[in-house]
Amino acid sequence: xxxxxxFVSELKQLRGLLERVAEETMRExxxxxxxxxxTMIELPRAALTxxxxxxxxxxxxxxxNDLTQTTLGLSRDDAEASFLTHYLDxxxxxxxxxxxxxxxxxxxxxxxAVAAGREARxxxxxxxxxxxxxxxxxxxxxxxxxxxxxxxxxxRVPIARLAAAHAAxxxxxxxxxx
Numbered sequence: 001x002x003x004x005x006x007f008v009s010e011l012k013q014l015r016g017l018l019e020r021v022a023e024e025t026m027r028e029x030x031x032x033x034x035x036x037x038x039t040m041i042e043l044p045r046a047a048l049t050x051x052x053x054x055x056x057x058x059x060x061x062x063x064x065n066d067l068t069q070t071t072l073g074l075s076r077d078d079a080e081a082s083f084l085t086h087y088l089d090x091x092x093x094x095x096x097x098x099x100x101x102x103x104x105x106x107x108x109x110x111x112x113a114v115a116a117g118r119e120a121r122x123x124x125x126x127x128x129x130x131x132x133x134x135x136x137x138x139x140x141x142x143x144x145x146x147x148x149x150x151x152x153x154x155x156r157v158p159i160a161r162l163a164a165a166h167a168a169x170x171x172x173x174x175x176x177x178x
Contacts, residue, residue: 001061003040011039011056042066047109051116059125060117062110064132068097071106099131101138114146127151136163143167
């Protein structure tokens with residue numbers, strides 16, 4: 001998985017290098033290990049050019065913390081240490097965008113990247129990594145956006161599994177109850 005990609009040309013160059021190193025390593029070890037070549041989608045440009053990137057990558061892992069920081073132009077640490085609490089208290093923001101996905105901004109980038117990526121490569125594996133993967137509302141959003149998996153810190157795994165189950169069930173069984 002290649003992080004912080006902006007241009008498909010970066011992936012093209014790195015893929016060749018990775019394949020050479022992987023072949024050499026497996027040959028020397030006398031084993032064959034299947035692997036996928038993919039990238040983190042952490043920058044707005046990567047999300048906006050996801051169709052091109054999907055022609056080189058077999059999977060995307062949305063790094064939603066970095067994607068949120070780069071989309072909003074904010075450092076998470078600086079924002080949380082200074083003004084973010086004030087924004088939440090005053091109702092300027094309804095949620096901390098580093099805890100619950102900003103659907104109107106970052107979420108739109110994710111949705112566009114999912115659509116363009118899957119159009120270019122229908123078998124593209126899609127997921128997210130980061131704290132959004134343990135937030136129930138974010139997990140529901142990612143499920144509805146068509147992502148295949150979420151990953152998060154270990155202490156959030158039970159919450160993430162429960163949220164994923166609720167999101168999956170919500171597609172069929174809970175609609176009748178609403």
